[in-house]
Amino acid sequence: MTNASKSFSLVADIGGTNTRVALAEGRNVRPETIRRYSNADFPGLETVLRRYIADENDVKPLAACVAVAGPVREGRADMTNLDWTIDKDTLARATGAATTAILNDLQAQGHALGHIADSNIMPVLKGNPGNQHAAKLVIGVGTGFNAAPVFETESGRVVPPSESGHANLPIRNAEELRLCEFVSTAHGFPAVEDVLSGRGLERTYAWLCSERGTPTELSAKEIMDRVSEGHDDIAAEALRIFIRILGTVAGNLSLIQLPFGGVYLVGGVARAVSPFLADFGFADAFRDKGRFAGFMGNFAVSVVNDDYAALTGSAAHLTELLAHQKPA
Known part of the structure; x- marks a missing residue:
């Protein structure tokens, strides 16, 4: 593929462990251009993007957006679980793009809604569908935890940043x-993502083992494998507690944002636990809001199974941004 023209946008999804970079034409991410880089191998984002551009035949993108x-x-962005600082000047210098944008990862997930294949949306709870302008809510569970509301306005989609975790x-x-x-941290209180994240599931399992007098540590993957195999009651109980708390927090955030357009669970951990949501009490915890329990039935909940949604959302945001730029 020849990348000599400036018809492409560059999009990137920067997680705590890996950075994924791709090229997009309009809102469409080109699957064959997606590359993954280990953050530990690079001192900062600029070197990752320069490597990607070299790997893609010195592509010269028209615009660039990172989540x-x-x-x-x-x-300007300061990574929560990575010692990198990212700003628009760095992004422009690394890519040569005239138009740049930096989004929180959940903002990017919010911009992806409506541009994800229906086959990648798994319903969890039914709700009462809102109109086309109804607010939506994305909740990310992965290395960390976060959430962001999605608003449709006359000027376009608005996805405010948040640090809900x-x-x-x-x-x-x-x-x-x-x-x-x-799980209390040195900051003096337990935050949401101290339990609702991959390492949070590990801490919950360790806590249960500690309470039983058999201190044991397992990785999140090992815990999930044991739940699937059905021979570790402590692993199953850890996941049940995790899912109940996820339901509680998701319900709280829904009451704050009133997402009549739906709640969307995203992220690697959300996808991993999705087969167990129905049997491990998510619905009851989500709707356990006293006299508002019935009202909670207005909010549909789904899991997004698209691992590249943040890239799609970044491309969608750039498309809207470019469309609103005044001609020179």
């Missing part, structure tokens, strides 16, 4: 209080 797992403010973890009973005390 980052961390807070974004005034064109660092809010205090809700506590409903004595068991959850003990879990919170076990």
Whole structure:
């Protein structure tokens, strides 16, 4: 494939462990151009993007957008689980693109809604469909946790950034209080992502083992494998607690944002636990809101099975951004 023209946009999804980069034509990400790089092999994003451009025959993108797992403010991002700082000047210098954008990773997921194949949307709970302008909510569960509302306005889609994973973890009973005390960080309180993340599932399993007097640590993958195999009751209980708390937090966020257009669970951990949501109490926890329990039935919940949704969302955002630019 020849990448000599400037008809492409460059999009990237920067996680805590890997960065995925691709080229897009309009809103369409070119699957054959997707490349994955280990963040540990690079000192910063600029060197990743320069490597990608070289790997893609010195492509010269018209625009570039990166989605980052961390807070974004005034064109600058500080990664939450990675010691990188990213700004628009760095992005422009690395890519040579005239138009650049930096999104929080959940913002990118929000911009992807409506551009993901129906086959990659797995319904979890039915709701009462809202109109085309109804708010939506994306909730990301992976290396960390975050959420972002999605609003359709007359000027286009707006996806405000958020850092929901660092809010205090809700506590409903004595068991959850003990879990919170076990996972408390040096900051003095347990945050949502201290439980609702890959490492959070690991901590929950370790806590249960500790309570039983048999301290044991397993990776999130090992825990999920044991649940699937059905021979580890502690692993199953850890996942059940995880899913109940996920339901509680997702329900809380839904009451805050009123996403009549649907709630969308995204991220590697969300996809991994999705086969167990129905049997492990997600629906009951989601709707356990006292006199608002019936009202919670308005919100449909789905899991997004598209691992490249953040790339699609970045491309969609650039397409809208370019369309609103005034001609020179």
